[in-house]
Amino acid sequence: xxxASARLAIDELRSSFATVKGLEILIxxxxxxxxxxxxxxxxxxxxxxxxxxDHRLLERYEPFYSPLxxxxxxxxxxxxxxxxxxxxxxxxxxxxxxxxxxLIACLMGAATHxxxxxxxxxxxIKKRGRDHPIDLxxxxxxxxxxxxxxxGIRPRTLGELEEVVDYLSSQITQLLSATATxxxxxxLDFESKALHAGMLDNVALEVSDVAQISGLGFPKGDAEVSxxxxxxxxxxxxxxxxxxxxxxxxxxxxxxxxxEKQGLYGQVEVAGIxxxxxxxxxxxxxxxxxxxxxxxxxxxxxxxxxxxxxxxECVRTDSVSEANMMGTRVxxxxxxxxxxxxxxxFASRETIVEKLVSGEVMGVLVRDPVKVAEVAVRAAMxxxxxxxxxxxxxxREILAKVPKCTNCEECRRACPNDLEIDEAVYSAHLGDxxxxxxxxxxxxxxxxxxxxxxxxxxxxxxxxxxxxxxxRNEKFKIRAGRGPIRDTEIRNVGRPIVMGxxxxxxxxxxxxNYPQGSRELAEMADEFARRRYIVVASGCSAMDIxxxxxxxxxxxxxxxxxxxxxxxxxxxxxxxxxxHIIGAAIKIANIFAKRPLRANxxxxxxxxxxxxxAVAIAWGAQHQKAASIATGANRLGIPVILGPHGAKYRRAYxxxxxxxxxxxxxxxxxxxxxxxxxxxxHLVYVAETKEEAMVTAARLVIRPSDTSKGRLIKLxxxxxxxxxxxxxxxxxxxLFVRTESDLPLGMKDELLTILREKKWQPxxxxxxxxxxxxxxxxxxx
Amino acid sequence: MVMSxxxxxxETANIVGPKNALTLAPENFAKLAKTAKRPLIVMGAHATxxxxxxxxxxxxxxxxxxxxxxxxxxSPGVFSKFKRDADVPVFGIGIExxxxxxxxxxxxxxxxxxxxxxxxxxxxxxxxxxxMLATLKHFxxxxxxxxxxxxxxxxxxxxxxxxxxSKWKDGxxxxxxxxxxxx
Numbered sequence: 001x002x003x004a005s006a007r008l009a010i011d012e013l014r015s016s017f018a019t020v021k022g023l024e025i026l027i028x029x030x031x032x033x034x035x036x037x038x039x040x041x042x043x044x045x046x047x048x049x050x051x052x053x054d055h056r057l058l059e060r061y062e063p064f065y066s067p068l069x070x071x072x073x074x075x076x077x078x079x080x081x082x083x084x085x086x087x088x089x090x091x092x093x094x095x096x097x098x099x100x101x102x103l104i105a106c107l108m109g110a111a112t113h114x115x116x117x118x119x120x121x122x123x124x125i126k127k128r129g130r131d132h133p134i135d136l137x138x139x140x141x142x143x144x145x146x147x148x149x150x151x152g153i154r155p156r157t158l159g160e161l162e163e164v165v166d167y168l169s170s171q172i173t174q175l176l177s178a179t180a181t182x183x184x185x186x187x188l189d190f191e192s193k194a195l196h197a198g199m200l201d202n203v204a205l206e207v208s209d210v211a212q213i214s215g216l217g218f219p220k221g222d223a224e225v226s227x228x229x230x231x232x233x234x235x236x237x238x239x240x241x242x243x244x245x246x247x248x249x250x251x252x253x254x255x256x257x258x259x260e261k262q263g264l265y266g267q268v269e270v271a272g273i274x275x276x277x278x279x280x281x282x283x284x285x286x287x288x289x290x291x292x293x294x295x296x297x298x299x300x301x302x303x304x305x306x307x308x309x310x311x312x313e314c315v316r317t318d319s320v321s322e323a324n325m326m327g328t329r330v331x332x333x334x335x336x337x338x339x340x341x342x343x344x345x346f347a348s349r350e351t352i353v354e355k356l357v358s359g360e361v362m363g364v365l366v367r368d369p370v371k372v373a374e375v376a377v378r379a380a381m382x383x384x385x386x387x388x389x390x391x392x393x394x395x396r397e398i399l400a401k402v403p404k405c406t407n408c409e410e411c412r413r414a415c416p417n418d419l420e421i422d423e424a425v426y427s428a429h430l431g432d433x434x435x436x437x438x439x440x441x442x443x444x445x446x447x448x449x450x451x452x453x454x455x456x457x458x459x460x461x462x463x464x465x466x467x468x469x470x471x472r473n474e475k476f477k478i479r480a481g482r483g484p485i486r487d488t489e490i491r492n493v494g495r496p497i498v499m500g501x502x503x504x505x506x507x508x509x510x511x512x513n514y515p516q517g518s519r520e521l522a523e524m525a526d527e528f529a530r531r532r533y534i535v536v537a538s539g540c541s542a543m544d545i546x547x548x549x550x551x552x553x554x555x556x557x558x559x560x561x562x563x564x565x566x567x568x569x570x571x572x573x574x575x576x577x578x579x580h581i582i583g584a585a586i587k588i589a590n591i592f593a594k595r596p597l598r599a600n601x602x603x604x605x606x607x608x609x610x611x612x613x614a615v616a617i618a619w620g621a622q623h624q625k626a627a628s629i630a631t632g633a634n635r636l637g638i639p640v641i642l643g644p645h646g647a648k649y650r651r652a653y654x655x656x657x658x659x660x661x662x663x664x665x666x667x668x669x670x671x672x673x674x675x676x677x678x679x680x681x682h683l684v685y686v687a688e689t690k691e692e693a694m695v696t697a698a699r700l701v702i703r704p705s706d707t708s709k710g711r712l713i714k715l716x717x718x719x720x721x722x723x724x725x726x727x728x729x730x731x732x733x734x735l736f737v738r739t740e741s742d743l744p745l746g747m748k749d750e751l752l753t754i755l756r757e758k759k760w761q762p763x764x765x766x767x768x769x770x771x772x773x774x775x776x777x778x779x780x781x
Numbered sequence: 782m783v784m785s786x787x788x789x790x791x792e793t794a795n796i797v798g799p800k801n802a803l804t805l806a807p808e809n810f811a812k813l814a815k816t817a818k819r820p821l822i823v824m825g826a827h828a829t830x831x832x833x834x835x836x837x838x839x840x841x842x843x844x845x846x847x848x849x850x851x852x853x854x855x856s857p858g859v860f861s862k863f864k865r866d867a868d869v870p871v872f873g874i875g876i877e878x879x880x881x882x883x884x885x886x887x888x889x890x891x892x893x894x895x896x897x898x899x900x901x902x903x904x905x906x907x908x909x910x911x912x913m914l915a916t917l918k919h920f921x922x923x924x925x926x927x928x929x930x931x932x933x934x935x936x937x938x939x940x941x942x943x944x945x946x947s948k949w950k951d952g953x954x955x956x957x958x959x960x961x962x963x964x
Contacts, residue, residue, distance in 0.1 A: 064880075064916065069798060418792070656882070688876055691857050
C-alpha cells in the first residue's frame with residue numbers, strides 16, 4: 001500500500017447548484033494497491049492491539065524481577081521504600097515498579113533507534129530524493145519483513161518510510177505517557193507495553209538499515225563481502241587520523257566521499273568505533289575498525305586521533321574532555337549529542353577549520369554532514385604534523401604515579417568485573433607490568449577505576465602502557481556487514497530449520513559488557529559454527545568475534561563462510577542490521593511456510609515461537625537499545641540469553657519446565673489441546689557462565705514442530721554439550737523426548753534406561769504442528 | 782550476631798536500599814545454620830576462581846553440605862568440578878532458574894519434599910549474586926538467605942562483612958568446626 005496524500009484541484013466548476021473556482025481538496029491517504037497480499041488483522045498496531053498475544057506469552061514466560069534498587073525515586077513523593085511488599089506513596093509495589101523501569105529502558109532504546117531512523121532517512125531523502133527506490137538486490141524481494149508484518153505496508157521508496165517513522169514516534173509517545181505517575185498500574189501490562197516498545201524498536205532498525213543499504217549502496221546480502229582490518233593496532237599513525245564514533249554513518253560517509261573527491265583517499269586514515277565503524281566499512285572497505293564500545297576510552301586516551309567525529313548513541317559522555325586532553329579536536333554532528341560545544345553549523349568552513357586548528361575552540365557542533373566532512377579532513381591534515389611533534393611520551397609521568405598506590409582496593413571495588421587492579425598496580429610497583437597487561441584482555445574500558453582512585457593514578461593509561469605491545473599487534477579481520485539474508489538462502493535453509501535438521505540459528509548480538517573479556521564470545525561462536533548451527537552476528541558482538549584467532553592463526557571470519565547456512569558465520573552489520581536477523585525468522589514463516597505476513601504479527605510470532613529454532617545470545621548486553629531489541633525479538637517468539645551483567649536489566653522471562661500445564665498448545669490438525677514440552681523454555685534468561693549460555697542455547701532452539709530427525713539432531717547437541725561442559729547428561733532431557741525416534745542413535749540404550757527410571761511415556765507429535773492461537777485451528781477441527 | 786550500619790557493599794556503588802543484610806560473624810554461623818529445617822547450598826560460578834588457600838571450594842561446600850545435611854546446587858560453570866562420588870546430592874542448575882523456583886513457596890524442591898527455608902550462597906559472581914539475592918529478598922519472604930562469600934552482600938538476610946582472604950578462610954573453617962566437622 002502506498003500511503004501518499006492526493007491533491008485534487010479544480011480550476012473552475014459550473015453546476016446548477018454553484019460555481020466553484022480554484023478549489024483544492026487534499027485527501028489524506030490514497031491506497032494505491034501494488035501488493036496483492038490481503039491486508040492482515042493488525043496494520044499499524046496500537047498500544048493494546050497485540051495485548052492478548054503478549055499476555056499469552058507472559059502467562060507462559062512470567063516476568064522474573066531482580067531489583068537493582070529497592071526504592072522508587074521517580075516523583076517528589078519519593079524516595080519510596082518498596083522492599084518486599086511495601087508500597088510507595090502512589091500505590092506502586094516493587095514488581096510493578098520493575099515493570100515500569102523495564103518499559104522505560106525499552107522506550108529509551110526504541111526512541112534512540114527511531115531517532116536514528118529519522119535522521120538517516122532525512123539525510124538520504126535530501127541526498128537521493130523521496131522517490132529513491134528501496135533496493136536490496138535481486139535476491140531480496142521480501143525487502144522489509146518487519147515493516148510488512150507490523151505496519152502492513154510494502155515500502156517502495158525512501159519517502160514511503162516516513163509514515164512508518166511517524167507511526168513509531170506516535171506510539172513511543174503514548175507508551176512513555178503510560179510510565180508517568182498515576183498511569184499504568186499492572187506489571188503485566190507494563191510488560192505488554194515493553195513488548196510493544198521492543199517491536200517498535202525492531203521496526204526502527206529495519207527502517208534505518210533498509211534506507212542506508214538503498215541510499216548508500218551497502219552490501220546487499222553478499223556472503224563474500226570484503227574482509228576489513230579491525231583492532232586497536234590497525235591505524236597507521238603516520239597519517240592524519242579521523243575517528244568516527246557512534247551509529248549514524250552520514251558524517252563519516254561524507255568524509256570518505258570528500259576524501260575521494262579531493263583525491264586524498266588513502267592519505268588520511270578514517271577509523272571507527274562502534275556501529276559507525278561497521279557502517280563505514282560497509283560503505284568503503286578501506287575504513288579501519290578500531291573495535292566496539294569497550295575500546296573507546298582507551299583509544300581516545302591514546303591520542304591517536306587528530307579529529308574525532310561523534311554522531312549518536314554509545315558515545316561516552318566524557319568523550320570531548322578526554323579527547324581534548326590529548327589535543328584531539330571534536331566535531332559533534334547530531335542534535336542528540338551537542339556535548340556543550342558551540343554551534344558552528346552556519347559558520348563558514350574556513351572559520352571552523354581555522355578555529356579548530358588554532359585551538360581557539362577544541363570542539364564544535366556542526367549539524368551538517370557535508371560540512372563536517374570538509375572541516376574534519378582539512379583540520380586533521382593541518383593538525384596532524386603538529387600533534388605528532390607535541391605527542392611526547394607520557395610514559396614516565398604515568399609510571400611515576402604508581403608508587404602513590406596505597407592498596408586501598410577502591411579501584412577493584414569500582415570495577416564492574418572485580419578485576420584485581422590493585423594487585424596488578426602493586427606488581428607494577430615491583431617492576432612487573434605483566435599483571436596489568438593481562439588485565440587489558442578483561443577490561444571493558446569503563447574507566448570507573450580511574451574515577452575511584454583517591455590518589456589520582458591514571459589506571460587506564462597504565463593498563464594501556466603495560467599492554468602496548470599487545471595493542472600494537474592487535475590486528476584482525478572482520479567480514480564487512482553483509483546486510484540482509486537473501487530470499488534464496490531462506491529457501492535453502494527454511495525447511496531444515498523448521499524441521500530441526502539444522503539444529504538452530506544462534507545470533508550473537510548486543511554490546512561488549514562481558515563478564516570475562518571478549519574471547520568467550522568467539523569461543524561460543526566457534527563451537528556453534530563447528531556444530532553446524534547457523535551463526536549470525538551484529539554490532540559489538542560481530543566485532544568481538546573477530547578479535548580472536550584459532551590455533552591456525554585464523555579469525556573466525558576467515559575460517560567460516562559468511563552465508564546464512566549451517567556451519568557459517570554471517571556478520572549482518574551494525575546494530576540496526578539486527579533487523580535482518582529478526583527479519584530472517586519472519587522470512588522463514590513467509591517464504592518457506594507461505595504464511596501471510598502483511599499486518600499479521602500474531603500469527604507470524606506464533607509460527608516463529610513454535611517452529612523456528614532461533615536464539616540470540618547477548619553476552620555483553622549493556623545499553624537500553626539491547627533491551628529493546630531483545631524485547632522486540634521476544635514478542636516475535638525468539639528467546640534471548642544474556643550474560644550475567646544482563647541481570648541488571650532487572651527482568652527475565654522465565655518458563656517452568658516442571659509445570660506441565662504451561663506447555664499445552666492447540667494441535668493444528670485436531671484442534672485438541674496437546675502437551676508440546678518446554679520448547680523453548682525461556683524467552684529471556686541470564687546465564688552466569690559461557691558454559692551455561694551454550695547449553696541453554698542448545699536447549700532453547702528446540703521447538704514443538706521438530707521432526708523426529710530434527711529433534712534427534714537438536715537433542716544430540718544438547719546432550720553432547722551438557723556432557724562436555726557439565727560432565728553429565730541433563731536432568732530434564734526426558735521433557736524433550738516425544739518418541740524413541742527422537743533419541744540420538746549412539747546413546748539410545750543409555751537414554752532409554754534413564755527414561756524408564758523416570759517413567760517416561762511417549763507423547764503425541766502434532767502432525768501439522770501446534771499453535772497458541774485458537775483462531776488458527778481450522779473450524780472443522 | 783553483630784549488626785553494623787557502617788559496612789559497605791564490596792562493589793562500592795551497590796547501595797540497594799533501606800534494608801541491608803545483617804552482618805554475620807563466622808563464629809555465629811552455626812547457631813543460625815542449626816535453625817534450618819530445609820537448608821540448601823548454592824555455589825556460584827566464581828567458586829573455582831576463589832583461591833583463598835583452599836585447594837577447592839567445591840570440596841569445602843561438600844563438607845559443609847554434609848554437616849548441614851543440605852543438597853548443593855552448583856552453577857553450571859562449576860558443576861563439573863564436583864566429584865561425581867560426592868556423598869551429598871549435587872545438582873547442576875542455572876542459578877536464575879533455581880531462584881525462580883525458590884521464590885514459589887509451594888515448590889516441591891529438588892527432592893520432591895518441599896521448598897527450602899535457609900539458603901547459603903557461596904562462590905557467586907558478586908553483582909549477579911546480589912541480584913539473585915534481591916529477587917529472594919523481595920519475592921521470597923519464606924526463605925532466609927546467608928552469604929558466606931568474602932564480600933558483603935547487602936541483599937542477603939545475613940552476610941559476612943568484607944574480609945581479606947586469610948580471615949575468610951579461617952572463618953569458613955571455623956564454621957565447619959562449629960558444626961562438628963574437622964579442620
